[in-house]
Amino acid sequence: MGFDRVLRTAGCGALAGVLLFAAAPHAIADQVREDQWALEALNAESVWKLSKGSGVTVAVIDDGVNSDHTDLRGNVLEGKDFMDGGSTAPEPSDNHGTAMAAIIAARGHGTNDGVIGLAPEAKILPIREFGTDGPGTDVAIRYAVDNGASVINVSQCFDSTSQEDVDKVSDAVAYALSRDVLVVGGAGNDGDTRKCYPAASPGALGVGAVKNDGFIWEGSNAGSSVMLSAPGAHIVSANGSGNGYSAGSGTSNAAAYTSAAAALLRSKFPDLTAGQIANRLVKTAVLPDAEKGLPLPDERYGYGIIQPLAALQEDIPVGSKYGPLAVPDSLKVNTATPDIGMSDEEQEKADRKALIIWSVIGVVGLAVVGLIVFLIVKRSRRNRGNGGGPGGSGGHPQYGGQSNPYGQPVSMQHNPYQQQPAPPHGQWPPQQQ
Missing domain, CATH: 3.40.50.200 (Peptidase S8/S53 domain)
Structure with missing residues (x-):
């Protein structure tokens, strides 16, 4: 050499x-x-x-x-x-x-x-x-x-x-x-x-x-x-x-x-x-x-x-x-993507998987929206039939009496690098007081 x-x-x-x-x-x-x-x-x-x-x-x-x-x-x-x-x-x-x-x-x-x-x-x-x-x-x-x-x-x-x-x-x-x-x-x-x-x-x-x-x-x-x-x-x-x-x-x-x-x-x-x-x-x-x-x-x-x-x-x-x-x-060349070290074939598989997942989520989401619209229309027709008096839905007319559909907000995850107790005195190299 x-x-x-x-x-x-x-x-x-x-x-x-x-x-x-x-x-x-x-x-x-x-x-x-x-x-x-x-x-x-x-x-x-x-x-x-x-x-x-x-x-x-x-x-x-x-x-x-x-x-x-x-x-x-x-x-x-x-x-x-x-x-x-x-x-x-x-x-x-x-x-x-x-x-x-x-x-x-x-x-x-x-x-x-x-x-x-x-x-x-x-x-x-x-x-x-x-x-x-x-x-x-x-x-x-x-x-x-x-x-x-x-x-x-x-x-x-x-x-x-x-x-x-x-x-x-x-x-x-x-x-x-x-x-x-x-x-x-x-x-x-x-x-x-x-x-x-x-x-x-x-x-x-x-x-x-x-x-x-x-x-x-x-x-x-x-x-x-x-x-x-x-x-x-x-x-x-x-x-x-x-x-x-x-x-x-x-x-x-x-x-x-x-x-x-x-x-x-x-x-x-x-x-x-x-x-x-x-x-x-x-x-x-x-x-x-x-x-x-x-x-x-x-x-x-x-x-x-x-x-x-x-x-x-x-x-x-x-x-x-x-x-x-x-x-x-x-x-x-790999620093521009979040999956550093992933091969092209692995990246392509990951992209296909993500596309399938989002497609399924989209279909399910549309089905849920359709069901909600159907229920609201059905309830509206029922309310018009009874005038909203005794025996009616009793819910707020804007929200249909339903609670928050998204539940409680997700709390922040615990930081694994939380501040630890301060180091002892006697720091090196020597520092002026």
Whole structure:
């Protein structure tokens, strides 16, 4: 492929570990939990009262996932190895995919021990396709769509000199969106404005990284493909071998937290489309107080930093099918009709059925009107015969004594997204009082 596969990674410029723990004794594992600043920043404890991602599968397209790590055990499904055709377990020195999986769905291994993901009840579908050895990100995305994922995390980011290669990845993103699967990608770690794919593909959700003060991380790529931002700096997560931990910075981490937030929403609102899930994340995102007033979307923050608690509990209009996502050209033809995704044959059948139904309604309606006219004429003749005196109909001459034929007015349906209680104090990023 023509992609520059030097992982300009969305990748954790990453887990070239700032912290590296091997066997992780209890004291270290306890410290690991305390060092997960993003969980506190994102109000995880309050979030988990509303959703933990149950029933949702998140595909992680990366260098493999260590399913035997004590914090991930039981949450990793059988996936696909496109690199060697074997196990989806990573090579001993590869930590990236395991770290992303743990940010999303690790469960920890004690009350305060180890790494816990933002969506700890979601399942991980590991897909090993990374660097130059696999068939391409497009193949991996299509596999994820066809094997049960409703969110796809791609913490890789490639630029390309080949439009053909860009089109392959973008077509795969369009394929995912057409089947109601949300693709989340890291914006890249070059600290410039180059476009990286699949984050820049129409229909994908591109994510930049912020630090624990809420300001943008210096290495985060900027540009029109950045729709949201999320914690990405100094993120502690699980290693690819053994039960250790490492930490690093990058838009990879930010993409993983955003994928986890999407999983939380897909669990709580299973009837919303991928675009409507993105809409809830966008509508509740915030900027640091010092950045308030920026025109949105901003090329660094996008629409702002994810706030999963607000996205879960605020009253947000459902919005259109694709929400704020850029609609791929291949799907635009369907946006003009309400039955998006319906084939021509299915549409024709639906039209015929509607015509038959309305024809029947018309015939019945005419019959009812005829019967009413007949009864009124008959009653009028009877009234003329008895003068309306004792023994007459006794009804009001205009309405024939009949009650309202339409019954009581239909009440408004309950809004499933009613306003929930206000979030707790301590909003992040820090706001001026």
